[in-house]
Amino acid sequence: MTLTPTSPIDANHALIAAAYDPEMVRQVGQRLIDLLSDHLQVVSDAEGPVLNWRDPTDNIEAARAQLDAGEVTSPHEADQLITRVEELLRQTLSRGQNLHHPHYVGHQVPASLPLAGLFDAVTTITNQVMAIYEMGPWATAVERAVVQRLGETIGFPSGEFTGLVTSGGSLANLTALLTARNVTLGESWERGLMSSDPAPVLVTHAEAHYCVTRSAGILGLGTNNIVRVPLDERRRMDVGQLDAILTDLRSRNVPIVAVSAAACATPVGAFDPLVDVADVCRRHEVWLHVDAAHGGAACFSAKHRHLVEGLQLADSVVCDAHKMMFMPALCALVFYRNPEHRYAAFQQTAPYLFDPSAPGMAVYDNGISNVECTKRAAAMGLWGVWSVFGSQLFEALVDSTFELSQRFYELLGEEHDFVPYCPPECNILVFQYLPAEIRDRSAADVDEFQLRLRREVIQSGDFYLVQTRIDGRSYLRTTIINPLTTMEQLQQLLACLRTHGQRILQES
Ligand SMILES: Cc1ncc(COP(=O)(O)O)c(C=O)c1O
Numbered sequence: 001m002t003l004t005p006t007s008p009i010d011a012n013h014a015l016i017a018a019a020y021d022p023e024m025v026r027q028v029g030q031r032l033i034d035l036l037s038d039h040l041q042v043v044s045d046a047e048g049p050v051l052n053w054r055d056p057t058d059n060i061e062a063a064r065a066q067l068d069a070g071e072v073t074s075p076h077e078a079d080q081l082i083t084r085v086e087e088l089l090r091q092t093l094s095r096g097q098n099l100h101h102p103h104y105v106g107h108q109v110p111a112s113l114p115l116a117g118l119f120d121a122v123t124t125i126t127n128q129v130m131a132i133y134e135m136g137p138w139a140t141a142v143e144r145a146v147v148q149r150l151g152e153t154i155g156f157p158s159g160e161f162t163g164l165v166t167s168g169g170s171l172a173n174l175t176a177l178l179t180a181r182n183v184t185l186g187e188s189w190e191r192g193l194m195s196s197d198p199a200p201v202l203v204t205h206a207e208a209h210y211c212v213t214r215s216a217g218i219l220g221l222g223t224n225n226i227v228r229v230p231l232d233e234r235r236r237m238d239v240g241q242l243d244a245i246l247t248d249l250r251s252r253n254v255p256i257v258a259v260s261a262a263a264c265a266t267p268v269g270a271f272d273p274l275v276d277v278a279d280v281c282r283r284h285e286v287w288l289h290v291d292a293a294h295g296g297a298a299c300f301s302a303k304h305r306h307l308v309e310g311l312q313l314a315d316s317v318v319c320d321a322h323k324m325m326f327m328p329a330l331c332a333l334v335f336y337r338n339p340e341h342r343y344a345a346f347q348q349t350a351p352y353l354f355d356p357s358a359p360g361m362a363v364y365d366n367g368i369s370n371v372e373c374t375k376r377a378a379a380m381g382l383w384g385v386w387s388v389f390g391s392q393l394f395e396a397l398v399d400s401t402f403e404l405s406q407r408f409y410e411l412l413g414e415e416h417d418f419v420p421y422c423p424p425e426c427n428i429l430v431f432q433y434l435p436a437e438i439r440d441r442s443a444a445d446v447d448e449f450q451l452r453l454r455r456e457v458i459q460s461g462d463f464y465l466v467q468t469r470i471d472g473r474s475y476l477r478t479t480i481i482n483p484l485t486t487m488e489q490l491q492q493l494l495a496c497l498r499t500h501g502q503r504i505l506q507e508s
Helices: 008-020 022-044 056-072 078-094 114-125 137-154 169-184 210-218 239-251 274-283 295-300 339-343 359-364 380-389 392-414 443-460 487-507
Strands: 163-166 201-205 226-229 256-262 288-291 316-320 332-336 418-420 428-433 466-470 473-479
Touching: 022 078, 022 114, 056 078, 114 380, 137 163, 137 295, 137 316, 137 332, 137 380, 163 169, 169 210, 169 256, 169 288, 169 316, 169 332, 169 339, 201 210, 201 239, 226 239, 239 256, 239 274, 256 274, 274 288, 295 316, 295 392, 332 339, 380 392, 392 418, 392 428, 392 487, 428 443, 428 487, 443 466, 443 473, 443 487
Parallel strands: 201 226, 201 256, 256 288, 288 316
Antiparallel strands: 163 332, 316 332, 418 428, 428 473, 466 473
16 A cells, blocks of 8 residues: 555545545454454453543644644555554554543443444444435344334234334334324424424333433423323332323313333333333323333343333334443333334425335335434344344343442441442442431532532542432432443442542542
8 A cells, every 4th residue: 555646636646546446445444343352351451540531622632633634634555644643553452532431431331332333333434324125224124123122022923023223222112202292293294293283292111311301392282281190209200190190181171192101211211110100001092102222122121121111112222232231331221112104204205215116125224213414324234243142132231231320339338438229120339328427418418529529539530420419409320231240349439439539528
């Protein structure tokens, strides 16, 4: 790969040839894999920081400087190119969030299975996309197979294409609720909702993820027309209250787009009692949607499957493979109990895409049921990992992370200066650090202390955890989402919180 341009046209050709050179892919790829493997080894061994904290403007300037450098130094020799790529990769790996570090116990984003990333890279490099089957036949087939298999695991009819894959839980919830709106409010797709009187409502879990309530705004329902069902003592949807709300809405002839339940809800990981919720919805003839973005994967576990019992009774279900199936982002699935409903979200045709001479092919075209037209092969990693390790890997991942959270909860209960909010149902755990020095101070002081403590800990790079607010109070929150995290490391987390916490208390 040596390029010696003599004229501007030659220079263009040389540049393009260098950018596409398969030999460059081999050489850079081998270096990249070495660097990545070394990085994963260091990070998984808990060496170095979890979060590489820097001020955002620092990072933006550094990233911008690389773009500007690329304008003036176009490498023409293989060695130069590899050196330049290596420089960029090292910078990328050294400035990120290290999800594979076992001290990462933060958001519901996993230490993703590296093999899935490699399968993803194959489809990214060969650019397998799909709006229609023929654009990405194997990518489409893989996606359909995964939808069938996961659908069956949830309990939907065997052998059916009950759903679709899309980019993230937010888009998945929006797609499912759009379908619910179109089915329950006939003609809303064509006529809009302006003339609906009384205005239709969306009934949700009181702590539904903001993407669910945001959907009400996007779908034209209006966020004022969200009815939040109060919670029971375990922060689950209160089924008696749901029944009363639906009875009242029906008696006033208020159109109900859907009930959106949670499995589980984000703040403390509470699973709604789906069988009972489904029963109430059936009696009132209301569409039941379940946001199982986080907890859907519990269906793989013999031990925890009971948490999502009833998922198969819902009209639509969302499950994020990039949460508890440990896939790299983004890979989210939407399921419909009635497979025909996947055509109800978008009632459009695109003549240049959909070929009337092969009408039987349309059922394999993703563009019919997805927001996206060009869509990446998001399920390739999931298919690859599932095909290699079998579904028992997902069961092992669910079981081990759920169990570790339970043990962490028990540990917190034994400590005099930590107070867990409630027992975990899954791998999400909420608690406060309450040493004697702060325990009797005002609620505002206690809350501010939790927030400051978390910020100092994450910026130190020692651990990464998140915060949440429940009933107006601030808490620390962990999600055990790296299956390599150990109990010993969770003990170190408590020690770390104590060290930082005591320093904050002394300073104030
Ligand atoms: C319950 C729930 N639903 C939906 C989402 C949004 O999913 P995504 O981040 O993939 O858009 C989240 C994100 O954490 C969630 O916890």
